[in-house]
Amino acid sequence: MHRRTVEDRIVDTLNISLLVIIALVTMYPFFYLIIVSFNNGLDTSLGGIYFWPRDFTLNNYAKFLSDPKWLMAFGVSGLRTAVGAAVTIFFTCLTAYGLAYRNLVFHKFYFSFFIVAMYMSGGLIPYYVVLRSLGLLNSFAVYIVPGAVTIFFLIIAVSFFREIPAEMEESARIDGASDLTIFFKMILPVSKPLIAAMGLFIGVGQWNSWMDSAYFVNKDSLRTLTYRMMEVINQGMIPTDLASAERAAAITGVTTFSIQVTAMVIAVIPILLVYPFLQKYFVQGIMIGSVKG
Amino acid sequence: MEQLTEINALEETKRLPAVKRSIWREIVKQKYAHMFILTGMLIVFVFHYLPMFGILMAFEDYSISSGIKGIFTSEWVGLKYFKEFVSAYNFNLIVTNTLAISLLKLLFTFPMPILLAIMFNEVRHQLFKRFAQTVSYFPHFISWVVVSGLLVIFLSTNSGIVNDLLKGLGLTEKSLPFLSSPNYFWGLAVTTAMWKEAGWWAIIFLAAISGLNPSLYDAAEMDGAGRLRRIWHITLPGIRGTIVVVLILAVGSLLGGGLVGSNFEQSYLLGNAMNSERSEILQTYAFKMGLAQGRYAYATAIDLLQSIIAIILVFGSNYLSKKITKNSLF
Numbered sequence: 001m002h003r004r005t006v007e008d009r010i011v012d013t014l015n016i017s018l019l020v021i022i023a024l025v026t027m028y029p030f031f032y033l034i035i036v037s038f039n040n041g042l043d044t045s046l047g048g049i050y051f052w053p054r055d056f057t058l059n060n061y062a063k064f065l066s067d068p069k070w071l072m073a074f075g076v077s078g079l080r081t082a083v084g085a086a087v088t089i090f091f092t093c094l095t096a097y098g099l100a101y102r103n104l105v106f107h108k109f110y111f112s113f114f115i116v117a118m119y120m121s122g123g124l125i126p127y128y129v130v131l132r133s134l135g136l137l138n139s140f141a142v143y144i145v146p147g148a149v150t151i152f153f154l155i156i157a158v159s160f161f162r163e164i165p166a167e168m169e170e171s172a173r174i175d176g177a178s179d180l181t182i183f184f185k186m187i188l189p190v191s192k193p194l195i196a197a198m199g200l201f202i203g204v205g206q207w208n209s210w211m212d213s214a215y216f217v218n219k220d221s222l223r224t225l226t227y228r229m230m231e232v233i234n235q236g237m238i239p240t241d242l243a244s245a246e247r248a249a250a251i252t253g254v255t256t257f258s259i260q261v262t263a264m265v266i267a268v269i270p271i272l273l274v275y276p277f278l279q280k281y282f283v284q285g286i287m288i289g290s291v292k293g
Numbered sequence: 294m295e296q297l298t299e300i301n302a303l304e305e306t307k308r309l310p311a312v313k314r315s316i317w318r319e320i321v322k323q324k325y326a327h328m329f330i331l332t333g334m335l336i337v338f339v340f341h342y343l344p345m346f347g348i349l350m351a352f353e354d355y356s357i358s359s360g361i362k363g364i365f366t367s368e369w370v371g372l373k374y375f376k377e378f379v380s381a382y383n384f385n386l387i388v389t390n391t392l393a394i395s396l397l398k399l400l401f402t403f404p405m406p407i408l409l410a411i412m413f414n415e416v417r418h419q420l421f422k423r424f425a426q427t428v429s430y431f432p433h434f435i436s437w438v439v440v441s442g443l444l445v446i447f448l449s450t451n452s453g454i455v456n457d458l459l460k461g462l463g464l465t466e467k468s469l470p471f472l473s474s475p476n477y478f479w480g481l482a483v484t485t486a487m488w489k490e491a492g493w494w495a496i497i498f499l500a501a502i503s504g505l506n507p508s509l510y511d512a513a514e515m516d517g518a519g520r521l522r523r524i525w526h527i528t529l530p531g532i533r534g535t536i537v538v539v540l541i542l543a544v545g546s547l548l549g550g551g552l553v554g555s556n557f558e559q560s561y562l563l564g565n566a567m568n569s570e571r572s573e574i575l576q577t578y579a580f581k582m583g584l585a586q587g588r589y590a591y592a593t594a595i596d597l598l599q600s601i602i603a604i605i606l607v608f609g610s611n612y613l614s615k616k617i618t619k620n621s622l623f
Contacts, residue, residue, distance in 0.1 A: 047452035095333025101326035117341035123596030126347020208436035266393030
């Protein structure tokens with residue numbers, strides 16, 4: 001190997017120290033959330049918890065799981081994640097399969113149609129008017145239907161389908177298979193990596209989203225987990241009467257704050273769990289998505 | 294009349310040369326492909342194109358009860374709402390905030406991922422390199438709601454860790470009101486966006502760096518170039534193309550917050566009555582006027598102003614990119 005010069009040593013030391021600091025600053029907030037979620041809420045409000053729970057308890061989680069409001073929000077978020085990912089994968093792949101068709105007539109027109117829609121938008125209010133006219137406000141469908149074809153993934157899927165060897169389809173066609181059969185029995189099964197990647201990204205997006213819940217829904221039973229969190233955060237930013245909350249917390253040691261932190265942990269954990277899988281796919285995803293020029 | 298053109302069209306297909314007629318045969322052969330595409334187009338038409346017609350509302354006395362039809366039948370009022378917005382008491386404030394936050398983000402958050410990618414690339418210990426990188430892009434996948442929650446916790450004036458730390462180090466005597474004073478908002482917006490997204494965008498630059506020819510580095514080393522000079526003379530020029538393309542993307546989406554996005558989320562989630570003179574931006578104002586107060590036409594006009602600027606930026610940066618790098622997005 002090369003001999004390390006003085007400059008090498010200085011650069012390496014500085015570089016590694018800085019990166020260690022960056023890693024700590026990035027991870028510590030999540031670590032802090034986890035320890036606080038396992039700590040007695042009243043005890044937390046005394047301050048001074050930095051590295052480990054001081055008064056360990058599972059009460060915050062028990063309270064979260066027994067509070068119908070939080071549990072409902074958790075369910076809504078979970079459901080929209082699963083249904084939203086499935087619906088978007090299906091319609092986006094279906095459209096992409098058509099667009100990837102060899103010698104497709106009108107393909108220039110079709111592509112312009114989708115690309116223009118990716119760059120232009122009518123803005124929030126006209127979008128709201130459209131949703132309102134379609135009766136989508138205050139319905140679960142508002143989380144699912146508008147994003148059923150996502151143009152970003154459409155482009156990725158088209159370039160994926162184009163990589164599938166033409167001979168596969170042709171031999172199936174000679175055997176008398178229709179496009180429908182080919183799409184369902186052949187294209188979808190060989191597209192597992194694409195579907196997995198789309199599922200993860202769309203799933204994370206669905207799980208995290210709160211704006212549609214804030215804009216288009218005002219039914220309690222349709223609120224998402226992130227929306228509920230936003231509510232608590234908004235209240236928390238302006239100091240409120242702590243005394244009444246603490247009286248209620250006296251028995252279980254669960255405070256508004258400790259349950260908020262617990263909800264945050266519950267919102268982050270699923271992402272942490274799929275993170276290793278996400279990682280596998282997104283490098284290619286970000287490349288295709290942002291620098292396709 | 295319609296029938297006539299139809300017949301004419303039929304006649305024409307008969308007379309057309311074989312090549313043109315075969316187009317119809319192709320379409321019939323490809324009928325499922327076209328059906329699939331039309332399904333997708335229908336969805337995109339309803340949720341992307343229909344709202345574009347809704348832009349007309351900005352010039353009309355629109356009432357929400359008239360639905361989509363009202364967009365085409367409401368009374369035309371011209372630039373009434375634009376004039377109203379321009380003469381609103383907080384117009385200057387909102388425009389200043391929008392531009393300032395966007396430009397500050399471009400200025401500070403654009404170089405950061407490049408720097409980070411170079412730092413990752415200089416690490417020789419592969420395991421540490423992977424670990425540091427993996428950690429760095431985790432926050433990208435976390436909702437802004439959770440990030441705002443973290444900020445509220447960490448920046449709290451009463452036993453928030455950041456204030457505890459600052460006081461412990463003797464940097465400040467009293468807790469700093471990060472979230473309840475307007476003075477901190479711009480800095481907070483830029484720093485937190487950087488924290489959340491720098492690692493993510495470093496991926497693309499790191500990919501570009503790893504595509505560089507290693508023999509260049511060996512040759513430079515032979516010539517006696519140290520680490521920093523190799524970074525300056527090989528790494529940076531080597532990824533210039535990527536830097537330009539990403540910069541164009543960032544300029545194109547400037548008002549949304551550029552690469553790191555999130556202007557709306559930050560102002561909406563972290564903005565409050567106490568810091569609004571620095572946190573109110575076009576998007577949050579339009580939201581408040583429109584959905585919260587029901588002034589739909591007025592809000593659409595504000596949205597439209599912003600879209601016009603955004604479109605100019607997209608096309609402008611694309612044009613510049615074509616000129617300078619021969620690279621363009623469309």
